[in-house]
Amino acid sequence: MSRKFVLTPRQKAMWPILILGAFFEGFDDALINIALPYIKADFALSTQMSGYALSIIAFGTMVAFFVSRMADTIGRRKIFLSCVYMYSLCSFFTAFSPTIQVFIFFQFVARIFLIGCWSVGYVILCEEFSTEHRGKAVGRFQLTAVFGALLIGILLPVFTSVGLSWRALYVVGSLPMIPVFLMRNRLPETEAFLQVQEEKKQGKRLQKEDLFGPWRNPFAKYMVVMCLVWVFLYFGVKGTLNFFSLRVVNELSWTPNMVSLGLVLQTLTGIFVIAMNGKMMDVIGRKRAAAIIIVVGCVFSVLTFTLKSFYPVLVCSIISAGFVNSFLIVGSTLTNELFPTEIRANAMAWSNNIVGRLGQIIVPTAVTTMALWLGLGNAAAVAVALPLLSLILILIFLPETGKKNDTLVPPNPKVISK
16 A cells, blocks of 8 residues: 655755746646637738648757756756746747747747756656655646646636737746746755766766667667657647647637636646546556546547537547646656666657657648648547557557566666667
8 A cells, every 4th residue: 555645855845846847837838729829810820831830849849859868967957947947038038029930939949948847857756756656746747737728728818808919928938937046956956866976976887878878778669669659649639739729719719718718627627637647557557547548538639629519529628638638647657667767868858859749740730731621620630549559559568667666677787888
C-alpha cells in the first residue's frame, strides 16, 4: 500500500516555482489555439494559411531539443529558469507583432523555451519524487499547465467586453518572469544531477556527454518506440487543442462567451480528471492506465469534432480535454522511467522534441489540407484518433515501468559514454 502523498521540505521549497513556470507555460502554449480565430481575422488569414502558420511555429518545438538536452550538461535548474525568462519575453513581444511574419517569428522562438521548460520540468519531477508518488507529482504539474488555459477562458470574455484584443492576453503571458526571478533561489539543482557531476569529477564517468547515448544499446529499442508513441500522441493533443476553438467559432458559430464557457468547464473538469489519471498510473500501473486514458481521450475527441449541437459538443469536449491532456502524463512518465539519470534529459529531448514533435508540426497542415475535402471537423476527427496507435505500441513493446525505483534498464556507463 502506497504512503500518503506528502511533500518533503525540499519539495515544498521548489514546488511554487515549478508550478508557476508550468502555469504560464500552459497559458502561453494554449493561447495561440484559443485565440486562433481572432488572430486569423486580425491578420486576414485563410484557414489553410492558419494551418501553415501553426506548423511553422511548431518547428520551434524541435529546436527545443538543443535546449532540453543541455540540462544533462549544465543542470536542470539553470535550463528551467532560463526557459521561463525567455518564453515570458517572447510572449511580451508577440503582443506587439505588426505582421503575421513577426508574430510567427516570436511564437517560433517562444516554442523553443516553452517546450524546454515543460521537458526539463518533468525531468526535475522524475528525479525529485519516488516511483510510488511520481505519477501524482507529474499529474499535478500537468494539471497546473491546464489551469493556465483556464485563465485564458476567464480573461477572454472580459477582455473582449472592454475592447481589448488577443494581444492583451500575450502581455499577461509575459508576467511570470518577475516572480520566478525573485524566487529563483528556491529551486535547487537535483541531487541525481549533482551525483552524476561528482562522479565525472572523480573520473567514474566521461566528462563529454554522448549526443546519441539514448540510441545505443540497451536503450535503442525504447527510443524507437517512444519516438513513435510521442508522434501519434501529439496528433491527438495538438489536433484537439489547435482546432477546437477554430471549429466551434467558424463551423458552429459559437460566440466568445460560449467559447469561454467551454474552456472553463473543460478546465474545471480536467482538474479532477488529470489528478485522477495521475493517481491511477501509480495505483493500477502505467500500461493499464495508459489504455484507459488514451481510449477515452480518443473516443470523446472524435465526438467533439463530429457532433454539431452545442450541448453534445460541449459535454464531449469537457470529457476529452482532461484525458487528452493526460496523454502528456503517460508519455512523459514512461520516457523518464525508461532511461537513467545521465541520459534522461537527452532521451526526453530526442523522443519528444526531435521526433515526437513531428506530429505537432504535421497535424495543422494535414488537418487544414484534409479540411478542403472533409470539412474542418471531420479532418480533425481523423487526426485525434491516431493516439490509438501509440497505445498499441505501449502495450506490445514496453514493459511496466512503475515497478522499479528509477529506470527499467540499469545504467551502463561503458555503453552510454562511447
